[in-house]
Amino acid sequence: MRINIEVNGNLKTYDVAPDDYLLDTLRADNIFSIKRGCETSSCGVCTVLMDGKAVQSCTILSVKAEGHKITTIEGHQKEAKKLSEHFGHQGADQCGYCNSALALTVHAMKDEIKEPTNEDIKEYLVGNLCRCTGYEAQHRAIKLCLEDDE
Numbered sequence: 001m002r003i004n005i006e007v008n009g010n011l012k013t014y015d016v017a018p019d020d021y022l023l024d025t026l027r028a029d030n031i032f033s034i035k036r037g038c039e040t041s042s043c044g045v046c047t048v049l050m051d052g053k054a055v056q057s058c059t060i061l062s063v064k065a066e067g068h069k070i071t072t073i074e075g076h077q078k079e080a081k082k083l084s085e086h087f088g089h090q091g092a093d094q095c096g097y098c099n100s101a102l103a104l105t106v107h108a109m110k111d112e113i114k115e116p117t118n119e120d121i122k123e124y125l126v127g128n129l130c131r132c133t134g135y136e137a138q139h140r141a142i143k144l145c146l147e148d149d150e
Contacts, residue, residue, distance in 0.1 A: 003066040007031070008075035014062065022048070022057040022065050026072065033073045033100040037129075044128035047101035048072055054108040056127070073100040079107055082148060086141035094132030102128050106142055116146065 004013050007026070014025050023046045026034050034057055037045035041056040048057045049071040073080050080103045087093040102125070109116060109124045116124065121142060130138065 001063065003063055005062075005065045005067075006069045008071055016062040018061070018063060020062045022060045022062050022070070025062040025065075026057065026070070031072050031074065035097055035101065042127070042129070043098075044105065045098050045101045047104050047128070049075075049104050049108055052108065052111055054105045071104070073103055076103065076107055079103060083141065083145045086145045086148070087138065090137045090141040090144070092133055092137035092141045094130070097132075098128060098130045102130075102138070102142075106145060110146060118143070121146075 001018065002013055002015055004011060006012070007029070012029065014029070016025055023034055023036060026048070027036075034048060035045040036058070037043035039058045041059045044056065046056050046058040047054050049055070050060070050065065050068050052069075052071075080100070083103045083106060084093070084099065087099070093099070105125060105128055109121070113120050113124065118139070121139060125142070
């Protein structure tokens with residue numbers, strides 16, 4: 001079946017099977033910033049934005065994305081660069097496998113929660129797992145990024 005999805009501002013048409021997941025459809029389109037992790041919506045590395053909300057693409061059927069706006073990290077380069085710089089300054093950048101999804105989740109949080117508290121940040125990011133860090137440096141970097149209005 002054919003579906004139409006706006007991906008990073010570009011209307012795309014995909015031929016998909018009824019049981020194809022959005023993760024696989026986008027990766028087949030050479031969008032490799034979306035990582036494969038747990039495939040159960042537990043780790044968050046497959047996060048994309050659907051109409052501005054952070055969702056896990058490993059458990060969303062591609063047909064459910066019909067007519068929606070999907071944004072990957074390629075659609076948020078400026079903010080990703082800013083978060084990356086804060087990660088570097090805070091010593092939070094390890095292997096980088098989770099960074100793209102984390103940056104998209106931070107973007108969604110920024111749009112949804114004005115002036116989030118430390119508790120808000122921790123709660124919002126609970127679905128983004130990182131095996132390399134203790135989260136403290138990431139939390140500091142994210143807080144600085146949220147305060148950085150440039």
